[in-house]
Amino acid sequence: MPEFTLRTLADQLVNGLVIGNIYALIAIGLALIFGVANLINFAHGSVYMIGAYVGWVCVTWLGWPLGPTFIVVAVACAALGVLIERLGLRRLQSEARIAPLLATIGISFALDQLVQLIFSPNPQSFPSPLPATRVMLGGVSIGALDALIAVITVTSAAMLFAFLRFTRLGWALRATAQDREAAQQMGVDVNAIQALTFAVAAVLGGIGGVMIGMYFTSVYPTMSYGAMLKGFAANLLGGLGSVPGAVIGGLLLGLIETFGVALLGSTYRNLFTFVILIGVLVLRPTGLFGARRAMPPEPLTGTFVANSRPVRVPRFVVIGGLVAAVLLPFISSNPYLLQIFTNAWLFAMLALSITLVTGTAGQMSLGQAGFLAIGGYASALLAMRLGWPLELSLLAGAAIAAALGTLLTWPVFRLRSQYVALATLGIGEVINQIILNWEGLTNGVLGLSNIPPLSLFGLPIIETSPIYWFALAMLVVAALFQWRLMQSHLGRTWRAMREDEVAARAFGVSLNRYKALAFIAGGFIAGLSGAFTAHMYSYINNETFAATTSILGLTMVILGGMGNMSGAVVGAIALTALPELFRPLADARYLIYGVVLLLLVRFRPQGLLGTV
Amino acid sequence: MALLEVRGLRREFGGVVAVDGVDLTVEAGETVSVIGPNGAGKTTLFNLITGLDKPDAGQVLLDGRPITGWPPEKLAALGIARTFQHGRVFGNLSVLDNVLIGAHTRQAAHRLRAPVLGMIAELALALVQPPAWREEHRRLREEARDVLALFGDRLLPRADQPAYSLSYANRRRTEIARALALRPRLLLLDEPTAGMNPTETAEMLEFIRSLKGRGLTLLLIEHKLSLVMQLSDRVIVMDDGRKIAEGVPQSVRNDPKVIEAYLGHKRPGSDARDVQPAGEDDRRAVLAQTRPSSVS
Numbered sequence: 074m075p076e077f078t079l080r081t082l083a084d085q086l087v088n089g090l091v092i093g094n095i096y097a098l099i100a101i102g103l104a105l106i107f108g109v110a111n112l113i114n115f116a117h118g119s120v121y122m123i124g125a126y127v128g129w130v131c132v133t134w135l136g137w138p139l140g141p142t143f144i145v146v147a148v149a150c151a152a153l154g155v156l157i158e159r160l161g162l163r164r165l166q167s168e169a170r171i172a173p174l175l176a177t178i179g180i181s182f183a184l185d186q187l188v189q190l191i192f193s194p195n196p197q198s199f200p201s202p203l204p205a206t207r208v209m210l211g212g213v214s215i216g217a218l219d220a221l222i223a224v225i226t227v228t229s230a231a232m233l234f235a236f237l238r239f240t241r242l243g244w245a246l247r248a249t250a251q252d253r254e255a256a257q258q259m260g261v262d263v264n265a266i267q268a269l270t271f272a273v274a275a276v277l278g279g280i281g282g283v284m285i286g287m288y289f290t291s292v293y294p295t296m297s298y299g300a301m302l303k304g305f306a307a308n309l310l311g312g313l314g315s316v317p318g319a320v321i322g323g324l325l326l327g328l329i330e331t332f333g334v335a336l337l338g339s340t341y342r343n344l345f346t347f348v349i350l351i352g353v354l355v356l357r358p359t360g361l362f363g364a365r366r367a368m369p370p371e372p373l374t375g376t377f378v379a380n381s382r383p384v385r386v387p388r389f390v391v392i393g394g395l396v397a398a399v400l401l402p403f404i405s406s407n408p409y410l411l412q413i414f415t416n417a418w419l420f421a422m423l424a425l426s427i428t429l430v431t432g433t434a435g436q437m438s439l440g441q442a443g444f445l446a447i448g449g450y451a452s453a454l455l456a457m458r459l460g461w462p463l464e465l466s467l468l469a470g471a472a473i474a475a476a477l478g479t480l481l482t483w484p485v486f487r488l489r490s491q492y493v494a495l496a497t498l499g500i501g502e503v504i505n506q507i508i509l510n511w512e513g514l515t516n517g518v519l520g521l522s523n524i525p526p527l528s529l530f531g532l533p534i535i536e537t538s539p540i541y542w543f544a545l546a547m548l549v550v551a552a553l554f555q556w557r558l559m560q561s562h563l564g565r566t567w568r569a570m571r572e573d574e575v576a577a578r579a580f581g582v583s584l585n586r587y588k589a590l591a592f593i594a595g596g597f598i599a600g601l602s603g604a605f606t607a608h609m610y611s612y613i614n615n616e617t618f619a620a621t622t623s624i625l626g627l628t629m630v631i632l633g634g635m636g637n638m639s640g641a642v643v644g645a646i647a648l649t650a651l652p653e654l655f656r657p658l659a660d661a662r663y664l665i666y667g668v669v670l671l672l673l674v675r676f677r678p679q680g681l682l683g684t685v
Numbered sequence: 686m687a688l689l690e691v692r693g694l695r696r697e698f699g700g701v702v703a704v705d706g707v708d709l710t711v712e713a714g715e716t717v718s719v720i721g722p723n724g725a726g727k728t729t730l731f732n733l734i735t736g737l738d739k740p741d742a743g744q745v746l747l748d749g750r751p752i753t754g755w756p757p758e759k760l761a762a763l764g765i766a767r768t769f770q771h772g773r774v775f776g777n778l779s780v781l782d783n784v785l786i787g788a789h790t791r792q793a794a795h796r797l798r799a800p801v802l803g804m805i806a807e808l809a810l811a812l813v814q815p816p817a818w819r820e821e822h823r824r825l826r827e828e829a830r831d832v833l834a835l836f837g838d839r840l841l842p843r844a845d846q847p848a849y850s851l852s853y854a855n856r857r858r859t860e861i862a863r864a865l866a867l868r869p870r871l872l873l874l875d876e877p878t879a880g881m882n883p884t885e886t887a888e889m890l891e892f893i894r895s896l897k898g899r900g901l902t903l904l905l906i907e908h909k910l911s912l913v914m915q916l917s918d919r920v921i922v923m924d925d926g927r928k929i930a931e932g933v934p935q936s937v938r939n940d941p942k943v944i945e946a947y948l949g950h951k952r953p954g955s956d957a958r959d960v961q962p963a964g965e966d967d968r969r970a971v972l973a974q975t976r977p978s979s980v981s
Binding site for chain 2: 380381382554557558561562563565566568569572573575576577578579580581582583584586589590593594684685
């Protein structure tokens with residue numbers, strides 16, 4: 074443990090406040106958008122990242138000074154903010170509240186991949202154009218950049234305050250946030266106000282991005298995701314939707330993180346964010362400084378299930394499809410094709426799991442990859458450390474995923490709709506962080522290698538075709554398992570809970586129990602898929618089951634139709650196989666996923682086969 | 686001993702007292718109506734009795750046993766069923782499945798209460814589906830169809846349609862069918878005829894009368910006073926969160942406090958019989974204008 078002198082303590086304080094300033098800028102933007110549009114904007118991190126790239130282009134390619142750079146960043150981000158409002162929110166206002174949230178996820182996928190395609194996924198060096206001199210101020214060393222960040226943040230916050238408090242437009246914005254319909258009746262153009270809010274939020278986020286790029290001297294496409302989560306955590310800490318709360322929350326988060334890293338090491342950096350995120354959501358959802366009012370009212374059907382009649386897939390089609398799948402290795406011996414379809418079957422299991430939890434039981438899960446990870450690690454470790462036979466370790470891995478994952482998700486059961494999405498996302502990340510930091514068990518970043526291969530009754534399964542059949546067989550077993558549950562009273566009870574929690578409770582449905590049962594059953598299927606993956610690859614690390622996998626699985630489910638089992642399989646095949654079959658598209662697959670998600674939410678919310 | 690007893694129930698919402706020291710009893714087999722102008726606290730009272738909201742003070746007793754503040758799922762298991770003011774059917778479930786949810790607490794799986802093991806057992810039961818489970822499943826489905834049949838050919842031909850596709854009146858009927866499937870000891874109906882036309886209202890009147898004839902205990906919120914007068918054994922009048930009158934329909938009808946509550950002031954020279962329907966019409970007019978489009 075490093076020794077804390079007064080000097081290092083003061084330095085850490087400055088570091089924490091500087092980082093906290095930037096978190097505050099991101100959090101203010103999220104707070105404004107949440108206030109006006111009641112939306113958790115998942116694309117906000119992408120705006121911040123794009124702001125950083127625009128700044129980087131201006132400074133390092135064009136050699137501009139900082140003044141014009143900030144102006145260009147502000148203009149570009151404002152335009153992007155307006156575009157996001159148009160694509161992600163305007164037309165979805167009348168849909169379930171989760172629809173715009175999903176749309177912003179789609180937009181963020183697309184934007185992140187676009188930047189990757191243009192500038193490569195590698196970090197780009199962003200040297201600060203400011204002098205490197207540091208002044209000592211009362212024993213604390215402060216650099217020019219530290220000072221600039223403080224000045225810009227404080228100026229932006231002051232300008233925002235003045236705008237909200239003293240201009241007519243600012244009044245209109247606050248009025249819209251308080252009561253949209255009343256503001257509209259008083260002649261406020263609420264759509265224009267909403268666009269303006271997105272623009273202002275995007276400018277703040279983009280400027281934050283440039284400054285963080287200079288502070289850490291690099292920019293990279295994936296910086297968006299972490300920033301977005303930090304912004305949420307800061308925002309929640311201060312009270313969702315509150316601008317002063319966002320500032321205080323941002324500064325607090327910066328300080329907690331900096332001191333935490335100094336105490337425990339830098340791999341713990343993100344853990345604090347997620348623990349705060351979940352802790353605040355569960356224990357004090359109004360935030361530290363929020364008034365003790367209830368959370369903003371949510372629509373009664375808290376999920377994204379449109380009224381629709383599902384397409385009934387005739388039995389002969391299902392059986393025909395299955396026969397074709399079984400015969401595929403005889404039709405084509407192309408190992409590449411078989412690998413793609415093996416992957417599709419494993420993804421289909423993830424999609425089944427998500428469709429059960431999110432589609433049938435109505436719990437919007439963005440953390441389902443956490444179940445894959447637990448299943449994968451548990452099975453691999455049981456086989457490696459304890460020498461368990463594969464059949465047993467696969468099942469045990471799945472069971473551990475079901476039990477442990479459900480236990481971790483338990484605190485989320487009291488939340489609804491958007492908050493469930495946010496909290497499950499956080500839980501997925503916490504699982505990832507635990508894997509990263511529990512080195513004694515998981516080997517940390519190095520991951521587990523030499524995982525015993527797949528085998529059955531002692532016979533190793535290492536050829537492409539047998540692996541393909543094994544994966545297919547597991548999918549079929551999982552689907553039968555789920556089908557059986559759907560036909561029992563459980564399927565009915567889950568769907569009733571999804572439709573109306575209040576009415577379900579009034580008829581004796583204890584929500585926690587049935588939410589837990591959904592997560593147990595879904596977690597088992599996901600865990601099985603994760604365990605299989607671990608043995609198939611013989612190597613896994615904390616990035617094998619990244620958070621994007623959860624969202625990809627969710628996109629498959631929405632594509633096929635929420636709660637629709639055939640739809641989940643069709644969605645998995647479509648989104649796994651299609652980008653591979655059109656090889657040039659493979660690099661842009663997340664762009665495709667994002668656009669598909671956006672288009673679905675907008676034009677066919679019930680998916681291809683309809684919700685069940 | 687009364688089946689339901691409510692003593693001094695009170696609920697405040699940020700300074701507004703929605704229910705203010707209400708007492709009431711319902712004997713087994715009795716039909717008691719709660720009437721009063723909008724905002725009198727009737728639905729809040731229902732929510733407090735059924736556990737959807739918790740009182741700030743006061744007691745609720747079922748068979749003399751305190752059940753104050755119990756969660757709704759536990760109260761449902763004790764035999765308290767309700768319908769909702771604005772209708773809350775499960776839109777994407779079939780009509781039959783809606784009714785079967787009503788029978789949720791009567792399933793064997795519901796008796797597996799042990800914290801973790803009960804859940805595992807329920808999962809196993811749903812997976813294995815042993816003969817006893819199948820028999821129960823079949824029996825409950827049959828029973829649900831019988832409940833639907835109580836509404837003649839209103840619901841039965843639509844048993845497999847999703848509930849969102851039903852007409853408004855049929856959704857209200859589905860809700861009542863769902864509540865009946867619980868085999869309630871006490872049934873709370875919150876404005877069962879709201880939004881129904883005169884024919885449908887008359888049909889509902891007969892239906893509730895038949896429930897009463899079968900010995901069901903009913904607590905009813907209703908605005909259509911003629912229906913209240915015909916059905917109720919006793920009427921409780923609420924205004925501004927308080928109980929202002931109670932008694933047999935005839936005596937309540939002529940109570941000056943009731944007339945005042947409905948009209949805001951006494952109209953000199955007018956006779957109670959003229960006032961009553963006028964009051965109802967006023968209320969209807971107000972209702973038509975102010976009923977919120979969203980469920981509150």
